[in-house]
Amino acid sequence: METANITFLPHNRTISVSKGETLIRAALQAGVHINAPCGGGGVCGKCRVRLEEGAVAEGISERLNEEDVAKGYRLACLSKIEGDVIVRVPVESGIDAAVLNQRMAPRHTAKIQAFDISSLKEKGLFSAPVDKIYLELPSPNAANNTPDVSRLVSGLRHQGGLHKLELTLSTLRRLPAELRQDDFRVTVTVIKPVREDGKNLITNIQSGDHSADSYALAVDIGTTTVYAQLIDLHTGEIKGERGDFNGQISYGEDVISRIMYAESPGGLTTLQSVIIGTINRLIGQILDKSSINRQDIATITIAGNTTMTQLLLAIDPRHIRRAPYVPATALYPSFAAQTIGLDLAEHTMVLLCPQVSSYIGGDIVAGVMGTGIYRDDELTLFLDIGTNAEVVVGNKDWLACAACSAGPAFEGGGIEFGMRASKGAIEDFSLDPVTWEPMLVTIGDAKPRGICGSGLLTMVALMFEMGMIDNTGKFNRDLGTNRIREGQHGVWEYVLARRDATDIDRDIVLSETDIEHLIRAKAAIYSGCMTLLSEVGLGMEQIERIVLAGGFGSYIDLEKAMTLGLLPEVDPDRIHFIGNGSLLGARMSALTNKIRYDVVEVIKKMTNFELSETPSYMSNYTAAMFLPHTDIEKFPRLRDRLEARKRLMASNLI
């Protein structure tokens, strides 16, 4: 992707961004505040900037008169970057450069660590669980009229070196015709055994040579979203990809409400058919866009949390939500995809990622397997934040895990104006330290409709660091801005966007109750990590690497996450982001039989801690119910920044 350098004055900060990006997003990345209370889209006209060198596309609206445009004024939210530019942001007079630079730190997003087939290839692990073998068998005659299966098995022994063969009834049914369609030249699909002494299962037979066409699907079933990938089993390449909301959302936001629905009459089969429907739709969309034949998909590897997986198979999940929280199984049998109504060929087999416990599901196991942390020396903390949060710590010698009851605050749950990351969601934010006016950036540059997880995280961190809220999450009521006010039920709030600037005909606010929800959620995750670490006798300083997974991780501003005390304060270089760990793991499992073999041992090795049963958890949690923590010494960089800011404010009388 082509990039351009954008310099903001008077801050004199330069940042490199992709061409096509808007100026307002570039400013946020650079840590430069521009007043923008309408979320972009040129509605309020407040995000005026002036071009000093270079040019941008668009950026002009009726909010600017001809004279302004001639002088180089543009609306930052509408200006598309086409090349290097120098832009001046009108700022309040009398603020000294030190304050200016103090305002916002540039973004620190985690390094994205790509796990792909090349790493498997390097380690000699790339050997898919599926083989497609082309055979040219001798035609039968009077002297050799052994049964079709015997002929096939003998061919697989001699040409493919395969023994211990078994075949499915559907293959057997199709065998006589397929063998004879192209004079006993056939392609056989074989699912290898997990263990070497197991059986090779012949799942499909096709006349002619189809050995090059070997595909698999990898699916992540999240509580909120479902993603599917179509993978070439020869190259490891992703041939198609689609995501969508989990259709079960209409039956409850989180796993607990889904389980409750499943307990109602007919609920379980409804939820099963709904998720099957979502997956079938994704498969259809992927296949429609590719030239790949549904018949050439040998397996569908699925990872999901324990509840999602049990619902997929219509296994009653009621015991997942009741102490002592017993899931149905750890390992799942393989079975034909059509058994559960998946719209795939008769021969396509479902391979399910195993799970550890009711709250450490196949999604987490997949992440552990996909990243390979179970076979590395490095001591790693793996943290997956989605609708729930789970933490795994360990390396190739041992692994421990725990689930944190974080709740869905990071996905907008429990937040008055919380919403999922969709059009109109405030996803980024900054605050003017003098006027306390907001700078909002929304998804789709549309009028704001609500706040999504990343917006929430950023705004609370910024409000705290800039002194708008204290370490208990309460507003400073003496800042002299009418954006901070007492709300309807006596709860104090900050007005992010006023009614006329929103798309929902109401003021959009962030209240102290919302902030408390966020603090509870981050405290659950932080104390979960710390409790698990202390249970295994380790401290954060011994962790060599933090791997962040989950939809949430993709936009997380590491420094902000540490400011909140969501993440421990570590060198950001030690943090790696892998995106959707569940999907990654499903894909890697689909690609290498080694993972299917290893996972059986890994899930035995993963010691599960029930935090609610761990005495130190409650005290860790209580201590984390502050911003960033009751003990600021655990966050020395933040402590230094807060002290520097205090000194600056005192000297400048801000």
Next chain:
Amino acid sequence: METANITFLPHNRTISVSKGETLIRAALQAGVHINAPCGGGGVCGKCRVRLEEGAVAEGISERLNEEDVAKGYRLACLSKIEGDVIVRVPVESGIDAAVLNQRMAPRHTAKIQAFDISSLKEKGLFSAPVDKIYLELPSPNAANNTPDVSRLVSGLRHQGGLHKLELTLSTLRRLPAELRQDDFRVTVTVIKPVREDGKNLITNIQSGDHSADSYALAVDIGTTTVYAQLIDLHTGEIKGERGDFNGQISYGEDVISRIMYAESPGGLTTLQSVIIGTINRLIGQILDKSSINRQDIATITIAGNTTMTQLLLAIDPRHIRRAPYVPATALYPSFAAQTIGLDLAEHTMVLLCPQVSSYIGGDIVAGVMGTGIYRDDELTLFLDIGTNAEVVVGNKDWLACAACSAGPAFEGGGIEFGMRASKGAIEDFSLDPVTWEPMLVTIGDAKPRGICGSGLLTMVALMFEMGMIDNTGKFNRDLGTNRIREGQHGVWEYVLARRDATDIDRDIVLSETDIEHLIRAKAAIYSGCMTLLSEVGLGMEQIERIVLAGGFGSYIDLEKAMTLGLLPEVDPDRIHFIGNGSLLGARMSALTNKIRYDVVEVIKKMTNFELSETPSYMSNYTAAMFLPHTDIEKFPRLRDRLEARKRLMASNLI
């Protein structure tokens, strides 16, 4: 069963028969002729006999006047035996006692060899493929909340000593509820692996203790008839049994016509659903009569010929009837019974008897396994005569087999008045050597409707031995009876029953064409046996035992079969009859895992000879196209009887 002694005068032959039997059937067993051209049921009134001592029940009809009754006359076909009696049969005067005794030899049916569970128990082989294990598992608690499956597996390891466990999706689905219904006391159904290193498959879980209720079904699918048995897997006892015609009969009498129907559009699925319907009906009837729960049936073991088995699974059978006669497989995978529409529990597994070739199917393999000839030292000739005939020779060291294209003559096929063994079928026969009047016995003692296999065999053998037909099957036209006549198309025939004595308003006859069909059929079987023996370098004299199987075998008069040259002339004591070998084998396979293990090797060991490809077959066949054979020296006992008869006839001028 209580018996009574019946003495026939003037023959002075005494026979012991079951009480309740009719006098006419007792006479046939004793080899005593009574004129009875109407097949029983008191229609013609010709089978008058006179009681000299003792009494019978019934036996009186309007055909006898009061005076006759008072004198002790009864109709033999209506007289039910209640105790010892002495009966005089009115015979033509002037026939000397030697001729009288010559007329008919008493019956020599084969010894019925019962194979039952006790022989398996003695040999330590009684270990069913299914185990039902009752477990009392610890309830989960906070300190032990492993998944349900792990708890179950651990219980099976510790209490059942089972390892390498796998479970079906349906078991997994039902597990959470079943475990908790009776406080973690459950019964687990485990299908053992065929080989020790294989996996134990958990197919069912039931709350509470059901370990005593372990049942299996054994089914024989014949081309004409289907039999099912319900077996107690603990005792080996047969708890219920039913047979019925194969519903596919309407789509063709023999396998070839079934295959042709299967090749027509929709034909294959029609034939599959018809046979499934037949089996479901039998299962329903058996269960209705028992107190056994469908849920307690763990397996259904099915044996059938190759075509029947492929049709059951809807595997296109077209290549079975086309050179080089390749069947789809030798071994079948196991699968859930519901997969093919069997009306059994979700967990019930189908186990199919493997097959050797297109014409040596699972029925024959089952017979070989069920009789245990594959593990005996004794050199055995196994002959199964049903709609087709198959022969196996060998012992524990080797086995060879061949299929004979005998055609369905023994089941009434290709015979003008041929019919299956059902009501009104002439099933037994004798002939008066002076008047050439017949004695007919029909199934159900009803007016005759046709001739079934046993009747045909008996009448042709008797006609030959008494000189009514010659060794090419042609009638002696000079016997002075109008029952021998030239039929409509110039073919000579014998009138078995005249129109008014039949139930079909037509004369029932046996023609030279019918006899030729029978000769072709018996020649195919005899020459099949001889060709197979010579191919393996053996003669009949080296065979230590002949095992006869098949519905046909149940009524076969061994001496008559040898008279025809259907069986080689051997000491009748060397012949054992096992009845339905396929059903026997299915039952034994259901009862002992050893057979499932052994059969894999046995089918490899069974060398299949295609008789049509074996040069000596045609000359053997041609030589056998006589009664009993072109070389009478192969049948010395018959030769002696024929010569004795010739001398007697000359001396008595009969």
